Amino acid sequence: MRIDIISVLPELMESPFKASILKRAVDKGVVEVHFHQLRDFGLGKHRQVDDEPYGGSAGMVMMIEPLDHCISELKSQRNYDEVIYLTPDGETLNQKIANTLSLKNNLIFLCGHYKGIDQRVREMHITKEISIGDYVLTGGELAACVLADSIIRLVPGVLNDEQSALTDSFQDNLLSPPIYTRPFEYKGMKVPEILLSGNSRKIEDWLHEQAVKITEEKRPDILR
Ligand code: 6GU
Structure with missing residues (x-):
């Protein structure tokens, strides 16, 4: 399984994959996790990734161009089973969703920030929207780690017999x-x-x- 995670703060997500079971899964080559800094696709010399919302409500919106460029570049390299947007207004994560996603080969996680992403990105690229519960986080990064952990531990070859997921x-x-x-x-x-x-x-x-x-x-x- 390969997971590509798009974020403005990828450094927030490095340590969970550097210890214990997730590290072993990565070291064994059972899963690959790749981080993509959205700012590398930002506009202008300031590498802008967010802008004010049309209609004049509070907060900033993640712009369509950096997101489309980043996602399209990934999609040109392989077929993705799902492009998942981590957002508090998504479907609440549960074990059934984790079980289903653990059977996939290639996943993109997009971590939301600010007030969210331009609606057209959702229509163009996003196939699934997931929340990790009814409360608000500062961004989708910690939620992406929770989702990745819940999925990766279910991938065949990650847990040993004593840790078996069947008795969870x-x-x-x-x-x-x-x-x-x-x-x-x-x-x-x-x-x-x-x-x-x-x-x-x-x-x-x-x-x-x-x-x-x-x-x-x-x-x-x-x-x-
Ligand atoms: Cl996926 N993102 C944010 N920002 N807050 C959340 C969440 C996601 N799930 C629950 N709260």
Whole structure:
């Protein structure tokens, strides 16, 4: 999988791909992440990328020319499955969207800034708009990192068996059950005896029961 990320602040997004699981995915060559500085496509000697909105509302708008030039150059090099615009008014990211995107080969992420991008860029190039929740960030960069992380960990060969994505919260519309490790007792608090019983059938049933109970308590909205 290849992800091309377009932004005025690519430096905000470097560290997440330089540690732990995402770094291993990149080092293994399972995924490639390429950053593109939109300002390299900016207009004039100031490399302008934003301008005032027609109609005179507050804030600045990301201009059409730098965005079209940048996206068109990328598109001339390969076929993209999706051109995704990170914006608070997009579809809210969930596990199903991450699962679907993890099966793609080439993705473009466009990080929004200021009041947003010229509407014509959306009509010309954008195939999907994604938000990471109902709150406002200063720009799409941190959202792009969240989206990339949620996708990359699902790409075959990224997680090992112990980290398997199949038992994650949300993967089966249930939150994860509680987990414990040694010591068996700490400050009078004991690990549930059933987990030491050795009866794997009973343990599995108990874990499922716990997952249902926790989901009913915390997130009844995700229960089928
Ligand atoms: Cl994708 N961008 C911004 N600026 N704010 C957000 C967001 C995206 N998702 C939630 N809030």
